[in-house]
Amino acid sequence: MSDSQRFPVAAHALAYMAHKGAFGPAQAAPSALLASSIPTNPVVVRRVTALLAKAGLIATRPGATGGSWLLRQPESITLDEVLKAVNGCAHLGSPPAGAKGCPVGEHIPRQVAKALTAADEAATAALGKITIADLLDKDPASLAGFAPHGACPVAA
Template sequence: MSDSQRFPVAAHALAYLAHKGAISPAQAVPSAILAASIPTNPVVVRRVTALLAKAGLIATRPGASGGAWLLHEPQDISLETVLRAVNGCAHLGSPPAGAKGCPVSEHIPRQVAKALTAADQAAGQALSKITIADLLDQDPASLAAFAPHASCPVAA
């Protein structure tokens, strides 16, 4: 799974768990069900849910009666927390080391790394105002000023 898939898959999975009221092991949602909702492969879902579990956002149980459930209320899970759980803005990449002796190559990686930090901080600040509960709302105030991103497919 590419880094750029982790955040959307994680947000979708958490929203689905919230929608289904999966707040205890009794309501655990299997990875195959989550995968069908996204839609993606259950292996992708299991990789993402492992990261979400490590961050303490969900719990999981393996096996035939296994699945995932929320450990927090949807209104208490910010998308910034989700982003950090799946390793931040890693999909923006990292600068190559640069060639010794080249004044540009020795300087640019440090500056690009700072730009990536700026982008990561800006994304975190914007996403801190949006929760999983907002994703389930038809027109939440936190997203009212925005249209879907042009590169994202939107269901009609």
């Protein structure tokens, strides 16, 4: 799975667990069920849930009766925590090395790297204001005034 897909899969899986009331082993959401909602392969879901479990956001139980459940209330899980849990960042790319001896080539990569850091910090700050519970709300205050991103497919 590409790095750029881990965060959306993780946010979706957490929101689904919250929606289904998966707050303990008895309500565990199996990876196949999560995968059918996303939709993706259950293996992709298991890779992401392993990262979420390592971060302490969920617990998992393997096997035929296994699945995942939330360890915290959805109102207390912010999207910046989710991004960090799946080792994500804004994914705006990385600057090329630049040509030695070129005044632009030697200077610009460092400045572009700083700009990428600024963008990543801004994304983290924005995501820190949005919770898993907000994703389930029809019109949460944290997302007021925003339209879906033009590059993202949106279900009708």
